[in-house]
Amino acid sequence: MAAHTAVIEKTIQKLLEEKKYHTLKDVMSTMEPADIAGVFEEIEEDRIPILFRLLPKEIAAETFAELDPEWQELLIRGFSDTELKEVVNELYVDDAAELVDEMPANVVERILAQADTQKRKEINEILMYPDNSAGSVMTTEYVSLRPTMSVADAITRIRRTGVNKETIYTCYVTQERKLVGIVSVKDLLLAPEDDMAVEEIMEENVISVGTHTDREEVARALTRYDFMALPVVDTDGRMVGIITFDDAIDILVEETTEDIEKMAGMLPSEKTYLHSSPFDLFRHRIPWLALLMVSATFTGMIITGFENALAAQVVLTAFIPMLMDTGGNSGSQASVTIIRALSLGELEFSDLPEVIWKEARTAVLCGLSLGMLCFGKIMLFDRLILGNTSITVLTTLTVCFTMAVTVLIAKLVGCTLPMIAKRLGFDPAVMASPFITTLVDALSLLVYFRIATALLF
């Protein structure tokens, strides 16, 4: 955020110190709510309520919705009941539900007490749905039309009821609360005649999602079809809400960040980096670090098992890091590619044979090239240039052969595990680099010592 708001932040700070409230009001009215929120999160906490009270009503609610929960709580604690009432009832219902979901119990009580009856009912409906389901992120504020309405009537209805709707551009045609079609404002405006019925121009093949559909799946569907919003229906086909593209984008960004965090062996966090304390970071990072450290015991045991061989041929030890790193890198290339393709919906479990066959051929190409490169490197650099005479052709062959086999194993493990995880209902992202690396390390050492035993002893 710093980048966008660095300069204006200084201006606002200075104007605040000089108590130029009129100027401040004018300045903030020219700004986007997201940027005002950005400034709020950077300035001293006790200044925020003053600034917030200077905002025009419409901007105030939008800015409030853009703030992180800790700032929202701070503001609410300072609000009078009247101020709270104004903000809560101006919020879109999905933002209000998210707020209620994130605040501590005593704050929630105050919020619900100030919400209008209708708003409270809708907030509670949304909160009924399980976390991360379509129902929990939808908004219940959309434009609904009847199939028999004329185009002119439909436009009138939109003009009358549109102010508080999150989008007016896609309208939902319902009959006895069942979703029977959609019609866009574009279709309505471009309709050849004003007295045509809505049902004549509506699209009847409507793509909708269920209330319990996973929110990531909803976001992917919206992206796939380039829709502005997707309708959410209950098990009886009754229309209950919509999810808009801007929420879908936020969901995609959040889910991708979670995937990336998991792939790097971290528990996903909801806070941004600058807002996370070292202890937050520690809590999210230590579980995998500890688990992987302990599981490296196996690798250690393998080495201990071949202690005598290593003592006789210490030169073998020097190649362990190279073999382990190359194995780890090969494996994580495969696993990360597969995890991303799974998450973009490009791959299914049924593609497993094709994936294995493709990775096997890729691994042979990579393994052969690396093996040969490695042979050249060791013979030329380590042996000739560095003059390490304990390296023999047989040692080099052992290393290169291990290299090729390790790459093959790594790629196969790397592509298979995420797909199996997905199939078993686990998150494939967990099967990424750190886990694969630990497994491949152990396997590559076993291969190394087997080959060494066969060739050298």
Next chain:
Amino acid sequence: MAAHTAVIEKTIQKLLEEKKYHTLKDVMSTMEPADIAGVFEEIEEDRIPILFRLLPKEIAAETFAELDPEWQELLIRGFSDTELKEVVNELYVDDAAELVDEMPANVVERILAQADTQKRKEINEILMYPDNSAGSVMTTEYVSLRPTMSVADAITRIRRTGVNKETIYTCYVTQERKLVGIVSVKDLLLAPEDDMAVEEIMEENVISVGTHTDREEVARALTRYDFMALPVVDTDGRMVGIITFDDAIDILVEETTEDIEKMAGMLPSEKTYLHSSPFDLFRHRIPWLALLMVSATFTGMIITGFENALAAQVVLTAFIPMLMDTGGNSGSQASVTIIRALSLGELEFSDLPEVIWKEARTAVLCGLSLGMLCFGKIMLFDRLILGNTSITVLTTLTVCFTMAVTVLIAKLVGCTLPMIAKRLGFDPAVMASPFITTLVDALSLLVYFRIATALLF
């Protein structure tokens, strides 16, 4: 794609074999273009032209735009000039420009020959802009209004000219081609009176991007402000095009996939996994694998340098994988977190001191916990349970102390390198796991042998 279209694909295949063209036409008219494109990419190549000719005109162009370039080329090669003309002129100009950008020269010639004069002019304008710039991904088809127009006239203008515009919902108010404001269809429809001038209700604080702004930055801005489209202006403030939210989503997904690929040590690829040949995968994966393998030479040299020490205390070797893996994991946790925060615009180079301080404290927490856990594990498991008597308390202390220092180094290297890379204009994603791992490996071994020399010999 398989998941969405698996069933309908079989239906369509069967209907094709039975030559039931009428039914096929009816079936495909109910489908979304993205899904039809999904089916096309799965069925036999020689069947696609037949299916394509069955599509209604509007759907045909949209389906064409959704196809991957190889299928687009296949179709164009089979098109008559009349067919090509129809498709090209029905495409939105940004899709047409992308098509021209991706086709081989002889196909491009045919496309441009069939495009209307106006379309050809606009395609050429877009192609002038550098790759990945806002200009290269914008569309020039938007609704422009004059400030003095009445609301009623504006709505009439939208109804008259809207059919071919990519979005009609945000209209751009221009004066002598300069962008002076924006007004949404919602504002126009909800305006209190029909004879108000557009300039009375338009928003004058317009956020716009330059033609040369990086496309990822544009996508981030659009996401940040939840806009449906962003206007693109040239250096003189003249309006030249818009970028819509659906293109922004595609850009975000593509750029994130690129980041993830780079973080896993791969060159980014534009093809989906199932469409990549093993040789494609090989080409994208081998450069980093080879580079990292060769750079592991340093790690090897460090081990060789301490060969005598290792020969005397072979037990030290058994802990090398654990130390290296934990170092690698700690480093990539930090680097991946920082890279993601940089790419989401949450961090700037000026935050470096804060980042280093935060990572240092996190590293101390992680390092101490892991060090203690490691001490317990080695003494209890390796020494007592496995009865490995060559492990002394001093050896264990050496390992645990190295562990703590390695974690500290890894976290600091992991957080610093991506930020420096960004500052120097390189892509921070390249500074992720594989690179950090190799560097941390070398450093952790140096620390290990220094500490071992001090404590054990």
